[in-house]
Amino acid sequence: MSTDIQRLNERLASAQPSATYRIIDRVAERRAQGAKIISLCAGEPDFDTPKHVREAAIDAIEHGHTRYTQVAGVRSLREAVAAKFRHENGLDVTWQDTLICNGGKQVIYNALAATLNMGDQVIVPAPYWVSYPEMVQLCGGEARIVTCDGSTGFKLTAAALAAAINPQTRWLILNSPSNPTGAVYSEAELKTLAAVLLDHPQVLILADDIYEHLIFDDQAFHTLAQVEPRLASRTLTMNGVSKAYAMTGWRIGFATGPRWLLEAMEKLQGQQTSGASSVSQQAALAALDGPKDFIHESRAVFQKRRDLMVALLNVTPGLECVSPAGAFYTFASCAGLIGRTSPGGRVLHTDEDVAHALLDEADVAVVHGSAFGLGPYIRIAYALDDTSLRKACEAIRAFCTSLH
Missing domain, CATH: 3.40.640.10 (Type I PLP-dependent aspartate aminotransferase-like (Major domain))
Incomplete structure (x- = not known):
C-alpha cells in the first residue's frame, strides 16, 4: 500500500515539536501513573485572572x-x-x-x-x-x-x-x-x-x-x-x-x-x-x-520568588545561576552535573539527560537549556507558591547531592 497519502508539508515534517510541551506531556503521563510531580516548566503565571x-x-x-x-x-x-x-x-x-x-x-x-x-x-x-x-x-x-x-x-x-x-x-x-x-x-x-x-x-x-x-x-x-x-x-x-x-x-x-x-x-x-x-x-x-494593581502585586510576588529560587539553587551542588532581571525563569547552569551518574543509573551526558532524570527520579519537571539553544543549562519557572518551590528545590538538591 502506498504511503503517499501520509506525505506532509516538507517544512512541517522537518519542524520539531515544542520542547516545553513535550515535557508537559511527560508530566501528564507521570501524574496519570500516580506520581506527584512539581512542575517548574510551564511559562504562565499561577495567579487567577483578575x-x-x-x-x-x-x-x-x-x-x-x-x-x-x-x-x-x-x-x-x-x-x-x-x-x-x-x-x-x-x-x-x-x-x-x-x-x-x-x-x-x-x-x-x-x-x-x-x-x-x-x-x-x-x-x-x-x-x-x-x-x-x-x-x-x-x-x-x-x-x-x-x-x-x-x-x-x-x-x-x-x-x-x-x-x-x-x-x-x-x-x-x-x-x-x-x-x-x-x-x-x-x-x-x-x-x-x-x-x-x-x-x-x-x-x-x-x-x-x-x-x-x-x-x-x-x-x-x-x-x-x-x-x-x-x-x-x-x-x-x-x-x-x-x-x-x-x-x-x-x-x-x-x-x-x-x-x-x-x-x-x-x-x-x-x-x-x-x-x-x-x-x-x-x-x-x-x-x-482597568486598574493596574494586579501588575504591581504579582511583580512583587515574582521578585520574592526569584530571590528565593536563586538562593536555594546556588547552594545546590553542581548548579549555578545569576539573578534574572525579569520574567519568571531562572536559567541555571548544570555543567557541574554533566558526566555524573544518577541514583537510578542514568549517566548525565547532556542537560536533557539532567531534565529527564529530575522528572523520573526527583519528581520535578524543568526544561533543558539546549531546547532554547544553549546548554548545559536548565530553565526553571518559578510561577508556583513558595511551599511548592521550596519542596522542588529540596528535591533537586537531594538529587544533585546523591550523584556519583
Whole structure:
C-alpha cells in the first residue's frame, strides 16, 4: 500500500515539536501513573485572572458580544492597545496602527509568514524561546542563531549583531525580558544595537515585549522603537495580556508597527483564523483600561520568588545561576552535573539527560537549556507558591547531592 497519502508539508515534517510541551506531556503521563510531580516548566503565571477582567467577560457574554469581530480586532480594544503603546512605551501610534491576534504566538507567526521568502534569514539570539527557529523555518526562512552566553548576560551585543547581518538578513528577533533567561536589555544596550541596525535598512525588527511588566529591582523597561524612533518604520512591537494579567488561556496578543506590515498580517489572518475571540477581546479591553494593581502585586510576588529560587539553587551542588532581571525563569547552569551518574543509573551526558532524570527520579519537571539553544543549562519557572518551590528545590538538591 502506498504511503503517499501520509506525505506532509516538507517544512512541517522537518519542524520539531515544542520542547516545553513535550515535557508537559511527560508530566501528564507521570501524574496519570500516580506520581506527584512539581512542575517548574510551564511559562504562565499561577495567579487567577483578575476579577474585574473575568466579570467583563461574563458581562460580554450576557450582552451578546459573542459574534465574529473584524479580523484586526474591535475598535475599542485597538484604541486601548494604541493608548497602551503611547502611554507606556512612548510610541506615537493610533488605533489604525494596531492588530489584535489569537495570542502573541500568532502575532509572530503572521509577521514571519507575511514577509519571509526562500533564502531569507532571521537573526535569533540564543538562548531563545523555543518557537522562534521553528516558526522561521515553517515560514520558509532560515534561522541564523547567534549564541549569547553568560559572558554577555545572555544578551546580544552590537558586535555580534553586526557580524551576523548579511544581504539575506530579513529580520532580527529581540526578546526582552527574555524567555528563558530573564535577561533585560537596558536603554544603553538597545541604543548600541540600534546604531548597528540604522546601517542596515533592509532589516526588520520584531520586539517581543510580552514580559514587559515583569521587571524587577525597580528597573525601567525600554523597547527598541522607543529608544530609536528612526527604527519605528521597520519595527513590529509585540505584546499581549497573557503574562501581565494572567490571561494565558484567553489568547489575546497585539502589535503595532508599519501599516504595510500590519495590513499583510491582517490579510493572512483573515484567511487563517479570522479575528480573535470576541469575549476574550472584551476581557482584554477590561484589563488594559482597568486598574493596574494586579501588575504591581504579582511583580512583587515574582521578585520574592526569584530571590528565593536563586538562593536555594546556588547552594545546590553542581548548579549555578545569576539573578534574572525579569520574567519568571531562572536559567541555571548544570555543567557541574554533566558526566555524573544518577541514583537510578542514568549517566548525565547532556542537560536533557539532567531534565529527564529530575522528572523520573526527583519528581520535578524543568526544561533543558539546549531546547532554547544553549546548554548545559536548565530553565526553571518559578510561577508556583513558595511551599511548592521550596519542596522542588529540596528535591533537586537531594538529587544533585546523591550523584556519583
